[in-house]
Amino acid sequence: MFSGLMRPVEVLYEVAVDAPLATTLTYSQPVGRTDEERVPAGCCVRVPLGRRQAIGYVLGPAEPQPADAPAFVVKPIAEVLTEAPFFPASLIPFYRWIARYYHHPLGEVLRTALPLAPTSRGSSRQVRAKMRPVLLPGPLLPPVIDPEERLAVDEIVDAAEVAVQVSLKQAERKTLTLFCEALIQGNHRPVPRALLLERYSGAGPRLKRLVELGILAQIAERVLRDPFGEAEEAQPPPVRLTDEQQQVLATLLPAMDAQVFAPFLLFGVTGCGKTEVYLRAVEQALAADKTALVLVPEIALASQLEAHFHARFGSRLALLHSGLSDGERFDQWQQVLSGPACVVLGARSAVFAPLEHLGIVIVDEEHEPAYKQEDGLRYNGRDLAVLRAQMAGCPVLLGSATPSVVSYHHCMQGKYTLLTMTKRVAAQPLPAVEIVDLAAVRRSRPDLAFSDQLIGAMAETLEQGRQSLLFVNRRGFSPYMGCRDCGAILQCRHCHVSLTLHRGQHTLLCHYCGFRQHPATLCPACGSPRISGGGIGSERIEEEVRQLFPEARVARLDSDTTASRRHYAATLRAVRSGRIDILVGTQMIAKGLHFPRITLVGVVWADTGLGMPDYKAAERTFALLSQVTGRAGRGSDPGRVLIQTYQPRHYSITLAQRHDYPAFYEQEIATRRPLHYPPFSRLVNIRFSGRKEERVERAAIQVGRFLHEHPLAGRGEILGPSPAPLVKLKDKVRWQLMVKSGSPAVLHELCEAVLAERSKLCPHDVTMGFDVDPENMM
Structure with missing residues (x-):
């Protein structure tokens, strides 16, 4: 026998197991399946792994082992959980690249990419043990095994007969039970079971009996859960594009027609009409029988674009983000997988959408750090979007009013093509920006977070019947609580961070782990009851605004007030219709919002991020100030911005005042080059x-x-x-x-x-x- 001789051919599968394994594993055909009943790539399966079972994802046929390879027993797949593929086989090279680049197990990459596939994570596990008689000194313990104690089956198998049952967590199709007269099913409109039970109390058993007698027919009908809800009212398409929009599309659309990978950076000032460029590019892709992927960094921005895209593309649009229920996301995923939906709009996880035949990939606000996943698989949604476009052979369009330094550097080096839009739609001017030096100005109300200039500007805006937006990059009332006797700061018991006072909830809260503590507490260092709050949060700003202007209609948008998409959308509608005078909020109001009535923007404290131990601190500060500045003056009235700061001469603040991104880029590059920080490393x-x-x-x-x-x-x-x-x-x-x-x-x-x-x-x-x-x- 020579070394090249192969073993007898059997049906083998390469499976990526949801476990911290460096390699994929090989399994054979499930018991009871013929060789012709192959399991397609993309299916989810249950497989044996040691003495337990795990979830796996079929990647396709495994290579037969050479005859001279070490012999090992190939176990069969225990169960096929999804007969139809949960992801297209064309995405497998994409998953493999992610695993290699981020040094993350391939099975766990797939679990991240497929959050609604069957999984044992978060599911219930029942462990039953029949203990054998054992002589022990002292009283006998009851034969109970608590799975929360994480007892390994390997450790107890010799002392007990153990049975483990795993109930899989899996989103499923929603069906509606309907009834109609059995003899005229095709001519009579079925009635939902819930409606019958609502009208006829106690009708449940009688309905069952009528079906048994053949008088009624029971029908199960697939129902799609609607993720759109009360979407924002979309503006009609413009009759005529601006000259800059036409110039951008004149470069982008031919690249789409060529069906080749081409990265573009759309550098457009706030309010220049980037969204319309996105919509036209998607229309071009659909006209060529292609699909489109559109990413935004946060769910709040997805809600903003949702109305525009739904108005243009209707049922061809799918939403994918964590703000949807599991059922809604499952339905949307299936709509993309089966074909009706060919445009996907979502946050960073939407980069894994099962789209094929991509014609365009769009990343809005490409500079946003929110595209980076900060736990588990630490991927960057923007970077993976560029990779998807490269693998699909289509253009990718990165859009921003404040591009990331790395992306802009790619343009300067010729890796990306730079597209610019320097003017707002309808020739609206960029707002005038004033810097208020908090260390130098006199404040008639030092107990408040506002300078006299900002108080006067808010009063003037109210008198004119216009709207104001106040931005502060901290939620809660007080970001920290300190002892007035010894100076100690109250910290979370589980994290090395200060507790934030949320006065409305009457609690001290850790924003990292969720630990809560009653605010009426003693200093843990000296026992003093003299605890008071410090710092500025959005809840405090809202309260101070109400003190200053009790007649004003005030609303707050932050993660504390937007737990539901419905409340968030209702607040935006109130602002847009003029029923809110002053809007207070955190980062979620700093970008993407288009409110023509807002003429004043106040940045309560611009220094929040400049003291962070991060080489990107200046870049983030400039981007945030530029983005929130762009919310002012988007209508017929000119805008005004006041930036309060203790560092009025920092280049990120002075250049944001001048709306001068190129100058900021040159300054930032000069700072990073000698330190060899990205983009130089x-x-x-x-x-x-x-x-x-x-x-x-x-x-x-x-x-x-x-x-x-x-x-x-x-x-x-x-x-x-x-x-x-x-x-x-x-x-x-x-x-x-x-x-x-x-x-x-x-x-x-x-x-x-x-x-x-x-x-x-x-x-x-x-x-x-x-x-x-x-x-x-x-």
Whole structure:
């Protein structure tokens, strides 16, 4: 027998298992299936994994093993959970690339990409054990096994007969039960069961009997859950495009016709009409029998664009974001998978939408850090959108009034094509921006967060019957609570962060883990009851506005007030119709909103992010100020903006005042170049967390020493290890180690080297994760 001889051919499948495994696994045909009844790629299955069972995703046929390969037993697939594929096979190369680039197990990548596929995560597990007689000293314990104690089956199998039943968590199709007269089913309109029960109390058993007698027929009909609800009223399409819109489309549409990958950056000032460009590009894709993917960084922005896209594309539009119920998202996913929906609009997770034959990919507000997933699979939705376009061979359009420094640098280097729109629709001027130096101005109300200039501007705007928007980048009433005797700050018991006072809820809240504490508390350091709040939050600003202008109609939009999409949409309608005079809010009101009646924007405190230990702090401050500034003066009346700050000469603030992004870019590039920060390098942040501080620290030090001794260490820079800025989060101590290099290949080789030695470098009770291209250094 020679080495190339193959073993007898059997039906084998490559399966990515939802487990922290570095490789895929091979399984054989499920018992009871013929060789012709193949399981298609994209199906979800249950497979044996050691002594337990796990969820897996079929990637296609596995390669037969050569005859000289080590022999191993190939176990059959235990159960096929979805006979129809849950994702198209064409996306498998996309998933594989993600797993390699982000150094994340492929099965867990698929679990992230397919949140509504059958999964054992979050599902119920019942463990029943019949204990064998065992002689023990002292009283006998009852034979109860609590699954919450996470007892491994391997540990108890020798002492008990164990049965494990897993109830899968799975969104399903919604069906409506209808009844009609059995003899005239085709000519009589069926009546829903719920309506019959509502009109005829106690009719349930009688309906069942009438069906048994053949008098009524019972019909199950598929129902699609409507995710759109009360969408915002869309503006009609413009009769004529602006010259700049026409110029942009004259460059973009031919690239779509050519059906080749082409990255574009649309740099357009706020209010220039980027949305209409997006709509025309999608129309072009559909006219060519292609599909379209449109991403926004946050659910709030998806709600803004939803009305425009639904008005144009109707049932061809699908929404995909976490603001929908599981049932709504399941229906929308199936609509995309089966074909009726060919346009997907959603937040970052929509990048995984099962679209085929893409004609255009659009990323709105491409600069937003919200495109980065900050736990689990730490992917960047914008970057994966560019990858999807590249794999599909279609253009990708990144839009922003304040492009990310990296994307703009790509344009300067010729990697992206720059498209510019410098004028607002209808030739509206950009608002006049004033900077108020809080350290220098006299304030007649020092107890409030407002300067006299801002108070006067709000009063004048009210008298004119116009609207104001007040922006503060903190929610709650007071971002921290301190002791007036010893100065100690009240911190979360589980995180190394201050507790925020939410006066309306009468609670102190941790914004990271959700821990709550009653505000009537004693200082944990000295026992003093003299605890008071400090800092500025949106709830406090709302209260102070009501004190100053009791006659004004005031509303607040932040994550505390927008738990439901319905309330959020109702508030926006009230603002648009003029029933709100002053709108207070956080980042969700800083971008994307189009309110023609808003003429005044007040930035209560512009310095919030400048003190963060992050090389992107200035970029984020400039973007946020520019975006919120752009909410003013979008109608017929000119806009005015007041920026309150203690750093009036910081370049991110002065250049935002001048609406001068190119100058900001040059200043920021000059700052980053000598420090070799992106775009002049790439970063990987290796994060360590665990409950025992000394073990977390030791693991970080060992990995750092390993990297310093690696042959490629000289081609990169290793920073740390050190405690993370947020050293404790959800009861876990956190350390981090930054690796920086101008060569992505070097970075990935160093990461692979660490992964290969993981068991030696990092103990099992310390979690180690790779954050490739990190957005958040906290």
